Amino acid sequence: MDEAERIRKQKELIEFIGVQQEREGFQPVTARIMGMLMVMDKEEYTFDEIVEEMQISKSSASTALKNLELRGVIEYVTYPGDRKRYFRFVSGEIDGMIDEMKKKMKQHAIIIHQILDLKKDPNSRNALFLKNILTGMEFFMLQLDKFKEEYHSRP
Amino acid sequence: MDEAERIRKQKELIEFIGVQQEREGFQPVTARIMGMLMVMDKEEYTFDEIVEEMQISKSSASTALKNLELRGVIEYVTYPGDRKRYFRFVSGEIDGMIDEMKKKMKQHAIIIHQILDLKKDPNSRNALFLKNILTGMEFFMLQLDKFKEEYHSRP
């Protein structure tokens, strides 16, 4: 695979990640900036480089970058004697991802609890099924911490 | 909590679940139908009951129900001598949820592999971080099957 081919494929992948991240609730431009910061060989971009590379307005870039920072997806660094910000992807750890997963699951569990609390018949089809799921989720969440330990002490 | 209060809270919860499911990519009406089928005491609704209860057009109901069925969220049953369909929430099992999770994670892993394959420098900041995540994800996916076993053989 030659250089041009590789770069073409990178662009394609950015687009694919873009579409995927849109489904996760990011706006189109935002999703593609994420993709770019993950995929490209250059891994730190200034505001103007992003505007240039993505062919978007400064306002779109501003909005997107603020959003990504707020969500903890990107961060920026600065270098002495240069007042530009250099935006880059945050390099999270596996532990952080597990915690994230746990948090999300806990929120789901709360909702399920609320549904159950409001059921007239606690033995209705849905109620029983939801109780079942809840038990599974609780067991699963307990396993997650065990997983972290095992992962770090693996051979 | 009296009956009226309970029902009011159910409606509130449907709205909350609706907003939540919109973020997961469902359209507003679709998301609220999901909520309704999970939360309400009546757990099987005909097409016309859904139209009535949600105050939506038949076409919206049709589109939403088809979508939910396609995604495996709801199903319908029929009763002899009654040609209406009775729509209800699918009662998935914990195993199905785990498989779902694994499938999603596998897709993510494929993307990460692709990013890595296209990096010029395999030791760049992002490349190293992505490799790290990949290792974690692979370990995690191995654990998932173990989890299923343990869950089923729990005391």
Place this chain on the structure above:
DNA sequence: TTTTTAGTTCGATATTTTGCGAACTAAAAA
């Protein structure tokens, strides 16, 4: 056979979201 039921399909309309440009700001440089 005709009518009714239980939905489906499709084009039009309403609503929401997205991205832009112009004007603005705070800090640094000249």
Place this chain on the structure above:
DNA sequence: TTTTTAGTTCGCAAAATATCGAACTAAAAA
């Protein structure tokens, strides 16, 4: 002090999406 840089904010227009209504269909009932 004035100018430039590096963005931010906000109202608007365009694009995308959601929902609707009207016409349609296939199967069952009359």
